[in-house]
Amino acid sequence: xxxxxxxxxxxxxxxxxxxxxxxxxxxxxxxxxxxxxxxxxxxxxxxxxxxxxxxxxxxxxxxxxxxxxxxxxxxxxxxxxxxxxxxxxxxxxxxxxxxxxxxxxxxxxxxxxxxxxxxxxxxxxxxxxxxxxxxxxxxxxxxxxxxxxxxxxxxxxxxxxxxxxxxxxxxxxxxxxxxxxxxxxxxxxxxxxxxxxxxxxxxxxxxxxxxxxxxxxxxxxxxxxxxxxxxxxxxxxxxxxxxxxxxxxxxxxxxxxxxxxxxxxxxxxxxxxxxxxxxxxxxxxxxxxxxxxxxxxxxxxxxxxxxxxxxxxxxxxxxxxxxxxxxxxxxxxxxxxxxxxxxxxxxxxxxxxxxxxxxxxxxxxxxxxxxxxxxxxxxxxxxxxxxxxxxxxxxxxxxxxxxxxxxxxxxxxxxxxxxxxxxxxxxxxxxxxxxxxxxxxxxxxxxxxxxxxxxxxxxxxxxxxxxxxxxxxxxxxxxxxxxxxxxxxxxxxxxxxxxxxxxxxxxxxxxxxxxxxxxxxxxxxxxxxxxxxxxxxxxxxxxxxxxxxxxxxxxxxxxxxxxxxxxxxxxxxxxxxxxxxxxxx
Numbered sequence: 001x002x003x004x005x006x007x008x009x010x011x012x013x014x015x016x017x018x019x020x021x022x023x024x025x026x027x028x029x030x031x032x033x034x035x036x037x038x039x040x041x042x043x044x045x046x047x048x049x050x051x052x053x054x055x056x057x058x059x060x061x062x063x064x065x066x067x068x069x070x071x072x073x074x075x076x077x078x079x080x081x082x083x084x085x086x087x088x089x090x091x092x093x094x095x096x097x098x099x100x101x102x103x104x105x106x107x108x109x110x111x112x113x114x115x116x117x118x119x120x121x122x123x124x125x126x127x128x129x130x131x132x133x134x135x136x137x138x139x140x141x142x143x144x145x146x147x148x149x150x151x152x153x154x155x156x157x158x159x160x161x162x163x164x165x166x167x168x169x170x171x172x173x174x175x176x177x178x179x180x181x182x183x184x185x186x187x188x189x190x191x192x193x194x195x196x197x198x199x200x201x202x203x204x205x206x207x208x209x210x211x212x213x214x215x216x217x218x219x220x221x222x223x224x225x226x227x228x229x230x231x232x233x234x235x236x237x238x239x240x241x242x243x244x245x246x247x248x249x250x251x252x253x254x255x256x257x258x259x260x261x262x263x264x265x266x267x268x269x270x271x272x273x274x275x276x277x278x279x280x281x282x283x284x285x286x287x288x289x290x291x292x293x294x295x296x297x298x299x300x301x302x303x304x305x306x307x308x309x310x311x312x313x314x315x316x317x318x319x320x321x322x323x324x325x326x327x328x329x330x331x332x333x334x335x336x337x338x339x340x341x342x343x344x345x346x347x348x349x350x351x352x353x354x355x356x357x358x359x360x361x362x363x364x365x366x367x368x369x370x371x372x373x374x375x376x377x378x379x380x381x382x383x384x385x386x387x388x389x390x391x392x393x394x395x396x397x398x399x400x401x402x403x404x405x406x407x408x409x410x411x412x413x414x415x416x417x418x419x420x421x422x423x424x425x426x427x428x429x430x431x432x433x434x435x436x437x438x439x440x441x442x443x444x445x446x447x448x449x450x451x452x453x454x455x456x457x458x459x460x461x462x463x464x465x466x467x468x469x470x471x472x473x474x475x476x477x478x479x480x481x482x483x484x485x486x487x488x489x490x491x492x493x494x495x496x497x498x499x500x501x502x503x504x505x506x507x508x509x510x511x512x513x514x515x516x517x518x519x520x521x522x523x524x525x526x527x528x529x530x531x532x533x534x535x536x537x538x539x540x541x542x543x544x545x546x547x548x549x550x551x552x553x554x555x556x557x558x559x560x561x562x563x564x565x566x567x568x569x570x571x572x573x574x575x576x577x578x579x580x581x582x583x584x585x
Contacts, residue, residue: 030370032387033143037366041139045129053128060125067117071110079106088116096154096395096403101161108161111153119148135359142360149394155402163407170409177409185405194383195390195401198418199411206575209416210251212263214574215563216276218303222287222295224276224576225303228262230560232269237555238341239271239308243297245319246277247385249423249579252508253318255416259510261543268547270554271561273304273313275321279425279581282378287428289324289435290453297328301339307566312341314553318507319478322348323439326486327451329465330458342553344468344546346507347478350460350486351446352439356479357392362440370436374429382424382583389421392476417504426583446489464492468549470518470542472499472506484528494524495549498532499542511541518542 049057067087074084090097090112102112126144129137153159157167157175166174181196188194203209214228242262244250253274254262265272275296280287297315304313317325322345332339349355355362374380390397404410412418438444444451448459469487471480480498487494499506500516509516521535538545564570 030366030373030384032361032384033146033391034361034366034369037139037363038143041132041136041143044132044136045126045140048129048131049125052131056128057125060121064117064121067121068114071113071117075106075110075113078109087113088120089113090116090119096152096399099162101165105161108153108159111159115151115153118151122148135363138357139360142357146391146394149399152399155399155407157407160403160407163403166408174409175407178406181405181409181411189383192383195398196405197397197401197412197415197422199414200419200422202414203416203419205251205580206573209256209419210254210575210579211257212254212260212266212574214272215570216572216574216576217273217307217563217566217568217570218299219571219577220295220299221284222278222292223300224278224572224578225300226274226276226574226576227307227561227563227566228266228272228274228574229563230269230271231263231266233560234557235269235271235560236551237310237558238553239273239304239310239313240265240550240554241297241300241304241313241315242272242274243300243315243317243321243325244275244277245321246292246425247320247427248425249279249420250274250276251575251579252417252420252504254575255420255508258512259416259508261508261510264510264543265547268551269557270550271308273300275300276576276579277425278578279583280379280428281426281583285378285429288430289438292431293324293328293331293453297325303568305339307563307568308561312339314342314344314550315340316344316346317348318346319348319503320435322346323350323445326350326460326463327445327453327458329463330460331453331456333462333464334456334458340465342466342468342550343463344470344550345483346470347472347475347483347503348469348486349439349478349482351482351489352443353446353485354479354482355440356476356482358388358477359440361388362436364441367433367436367441371429371433374432378429380427380429380432382426385427386421386424389477417508421504423582446486460486460489461491463490466492466553467494468497468546469494470497470499470507470546472502474500474502475506477503481528484531488524488526496521496524496531497542497545498535509541509543511543514540516540518545520545 070087074087077084086109097112102108122144126140129140132140157163185194185196186192188196212228214226216224217227218225242253244253254260257263262272262274278284301313305311315325317323325343325345326348329340329343370380401412405412438451442450445458445460448461449457451458467487467490469483471478471483473480484496487496498519499509500518501509506516517537517539519532519535519537521531525531525534
């Protein structure tokens with residue numbers, strides 16, 4: 001290592017030490033994943049294996065040892081010029097093994113096959129565990145997957161051919177840069193590792209992201225309401241309100257001009273209003289889910305009526321924003337009020353019985369520990385949800401960057417969606433506890449009358465509004481089958497669309513990109529798999545399909561509305577103030 005490199009490392013190490021002295025890590029937060037829960041699950045699994053499946057365990061152990069012997073023998077035979085089939089290989093398309101050396105070099109071929117047979121035998125071993133509850137069975141599968149991905153040979157410098165080649169080519173500079181990146185990320189997390197997944201420099205709110213012009217026309221403690229400037233001379237009479245999730249910032253719907261759903265919707269002749277949620281701190285610790293309903297979409301609808309003179313609006317809800325919209329529609333139905341004409345849901349759960357792998361993190365014991373932590377701080381730290389979502393896709397969102405940033409010494413690429421993902425928000429203590437308990441743990445929204453908000457018992461079956469519901473096939477946050485089961489509970493007509501890709505890319509899919517496709521069935525069937533099998537496939541973006549549906553509910557054309565000239569005086573230019581508050585630095 002050169003003197004310059006040594007100086008750079010010493011400087012970054014000193015910066016990390018100084019940062020940890022200023023902000024010493026306080027181990028009072030919930031660990032993710034929870035080691036207590038991991039120990040409990042594997043203790044139950046091993047106990048069952050020891051009591052009821054001892055012969056199965058012994059047989060698999062012997063089979064695993066024989067597999068490893070076969071791997072070594074076949075690799076040696078191949079090195080000697082023989083043509084032999086591998087004992088086992090990673091799943092097709094696994095990007096961790098793209099380097100040709102994994103197949104051409106006998107040493108790395110042996111490592112790859114040894115890991116593959118270990119994965120296969122451990123999965124077979126724990127598949128015999130049948131006495132766990134469905135919730136614990138999902139946890140066992142999830143924790144096992146995390147472990148198997150963690151021990152992949154691609155994750156270690158001495159067993160990754162790409163890393164070794166780069167280190168030789170750069171005379172070790174790539175590893176030195178990787179160590180610098182590691183120290184920087186430790187300093188960024190005040191002693192805890194916060195992996196940088198994208199470069200921040202190219203992205204500036206209001207300049208390169210969230211650039212659709214508009215005005216903030218309402219502000220309260222929980223949200224700003226943005227009205228976007230028209231792009232057409234006339235617009236549909238009925239305005240559109242977008243309710244994004246408050247787990248992240250709204251500008252996922254207004255990234256760059258070429259992939260902004262907001263800009264595209266404005267270009268279709270819609271008067272678009274959008275809620276930009278506040279990024280709370282401890283001063284909002286007592287804010288409730290009811291407050292989000294009252295001061296969010298209900299306050300927005302009242303302001304929209306004042307601003308446009310229209311008694312009804314159309315509404316979009318995304319993720320938890322969609323759950324809130326469903327609550328609002330049920331609340332309005334209980335009161336016999338018609339403030340919403342038609343509603344759209346983007347990847348939003350209303351039936352939480354099968355929440356996917358997110359359910360791994362939600363049970364009585366884990367929730368009690370989380371509530372104790374939130375009570376001390378007044379909020380759930382944004383980093384918690386970031387870590388949870390990263391664990392749901394650990395290969396792509398954790399190990400991919402460990403290899404790229406630390407082992408290869410590369411900077412992460414600039415990617416707008418990952419910049420947005422890194423710009424997370426806190427969750428108020430009272431709201432988050434209610435949401436996790438009443439929705440995830442108890443599934444109260446799916447049971448008529450089990451959930452009461454603002455004095456009204458909610459029943460999804462009383463919602464008669466026409467609804468457009470988008471789910472996505474690879475969604476790891478709102479599984480499409482669960483979204484579909486929730487749709488079956490609505491009392492009005494539902495156009496259910498299943499898009500390709502996942503929770504973000506399946507939604508942010510502009511027509512000009514010519515990516516993916518979507519499925520639409522003609523009638524709601526009780527079984528989601530039967531629905532999908534009977535649905536017709538359409539290539540490309542679902543956005544035009546949604547607009548064709550919406551314009552039937554959007555009313556005739558009227559003169560375009562200038563947000564600067566309405567009854568509500570503009571408070572700021574879009575994107576407003578709240579979106580600029582960062583809680584994760």
